Amino acid sequence: MSTYSLRTILLLPALLTALTSQAQTITGTILDAKTHEPLPYVNIGVLHKGVGTVADDKGTYHLPVGPTHATDTVRVSSLGFRPRLLRVQELRQQPTVELSPEAVVLREVKVKAKGLYKHTRVLGFKKPDGNGTLTMTSDDLGTEIGSVINLKSKPTRLVNANFSVAYNHSGPLTFRVNIYRLLPDGRPSEEKLLHRDVIVTSSVEKGTISVDLAPDQLILDEDFMLALEWIKGPEKAKVKSQLAFVAGLGYANNDLYLRKTSQATWERASAGAVLAGMQPKISFYVTAQD
Known part of the structure; x- marks a missing residue:
C-alpha cells in the first residue's frame, strides 16, 4: 500500500508546474572559431545530468536548463574540434559558442597489405x-x-x-x-x-x-x-x-x-x-x- 498521503498527491501537480515555470531554455549558435561559420549537429549538454540536445544543421541549439543546474558544467563537442566546458551561467550570458579546430590523432595500426x-x-x-x-x-x-x-x-x-x-x-x-x-x-x-x-x-x-x-x-x-x-x-x-x-x-x-x-x-x-x-x-x- 502506498505511503503517500492524499494531500501530497494533490500538491504534486502544483509543485511540478512551479518547477517547470522556473526552467529556462538557452538558445544559441555553435560556430567554427576559425571560419565563424555555423557548425551542424554539435552535441551540447549538462555533464552526467541527462539534460542535453544536438544543434541543428545551421548550428542553432535549444538547451532546457532548470534552476538546479546553475552551477553545473555544460560540455560542447563536435568531431574535429576541441571540446568546450562552460558553466550554465556562462552559457546564459554568452549563448554563442565557438569551437576551435583540432587535428584528429590517429592511433597506429599494423596494416596488412x-x-x-x-x-x-x-x-x-x-x-x-x-x-x-x-x-x-x-x-x-x-x-x-x-x-x-x-x-x-x-x-x-x-x-x-x-x-x-x-x-x-x-x-x-x-x-x-x-x-x-x-x-x-x-x-x-x-x-x-x-x-x-x-x-x-x-x-x-x-x-x-x-x-x-x-x-x-x-x-x-x-x-x-x-x-x-x-x-x-x-x-x-x-x-x-x-x-x-x-x-x-x-x-x-x-x-x-x-x-x-x-x-x-x-x-x-x-x-x-x-x-x-x-x-x-x-x-x-x-x-x-x-
Missing part, C-alpha cells in the same frame, strides 16, 4: 527478423544506443554498419553513426574512431539501415562500440513511442549501452537476474574483412 583482406565476416548481433524490440531511451535529441562489437581477428577493416529497424511510424529520421573506443573496463569512452561525421537520413519503416564505411578505410585492432544517435527528425514526442529496433537475448558478448541525450552517462542495459545471465542485445552489426 590491401590484397590480404580476403575473409569477409559479420560481427555483432545479426537478427534482422527477431521478435524483440528496443526503443530509444528518451525523446531528446542526442539519445543513443550502442552495442559492443568484438573482433575475431586483428587487424580488421570495417566495410559497412547495419541497424535493424523493427518499426518506424514517425517518418524520416536523421542519425549519426558513431564508433567509440572502449575503456580498459570494457565500457564506452567518449573517443570516436571515425574521422568524420557519418550522417544518414532514413525513412525505413521496417528493415535494415545500411551505411557504407568503405570510404573511411577504418582498420581496427581493438574491440569497439557501434552506436546510433538520433540528431534530427519529427516531433520529439513521437520518436520514443514510434521507433524501435530489433532486439533479442543471448549469452554471448556484445554488451548493450544506452544514454538519454548528449553528454549523458552511458548506462549498461540488463535483462535482470531472473534470466540467469542472459543479456539484451540489439541487432546492430558490421560487415568486416580480415
Whole structure:
C-alpha cells in the first residue's frame, strides 16, 4: 500500500508546474572559431545530468536548463574540434559558442597489405527478423544506443554498419553513426574512431539501415562500440513511442549501452537476474574483412 498521503498527491501537480515555470531554455549558435561559420549537429549538454540536445544543421541549439543546474558544467563537442566546458551561467550570458579546430590523432595500426583482406565476416548481433524490440531511451535529441562489437581477428577493416529497424511510424529520421573506443573496463569512452561525421537520413519503416564505411578505410585492432544517435527528425514526442529496433537475448558478448541525450552517462542495459545471465542485445552489426 502506498505511503503517500492524499494531500501530497494533490500538491504534486502544483509543485511540478512551479518547477517547470522556473526552467529556462538557452538558445544559441555553435560556430567554427576559425571560419565563424555555423557548425551542424554539435552535441551540447549538462555533464552526467541527462539534460542535453544536438544543434541543428545551421548550428542553432535549444538547451532546457532548470534552476538546479546553475552551477553545473555544460560540455560542447563536435568531431574535429576541441571540446568546450562552460558553466550554465556562462552559457546564459554568452549563448554563442565557438569551437576551435583540432587535428584528429590517429592511433597506429599494423596494416596488412590491401590484397590480404580476403575473409569477409559479420560481427555483432545479426537478427534482422527477431521478435524483440528496443526503443530509444528518451525523446531528446542526442539519445543513443550502442552495442559492443568484438573482433575475431586483428587487424580488421570495417566495410559497412547495419541497424535493424523493427518499426518506424514517425517518418524520416536523421542519425549519426558513431564508433567509440572502449575503456580498459570494457565500457564506452567518449573517443570516436571515425574521422568524420557519418550522417544518414532514413525513412525505413521496417528493415535494415545500411551505411557504407568503405570510404573511411577504418582498420581496427581493438574491440569497439557501434552506436546510433538520433540528431534530427519529427516531433520529439513521437520518436520514443514510434521507433524501435530489433532486439533479442543471448549469452554471448556484445554488451548493450544506452544514454538519454548528449553528454549523458552511458548506462549498461540488463535483462535482470531472473534470466540467469542472459543479456539484451540489439541487432546492430558490421560487415568486416580480415
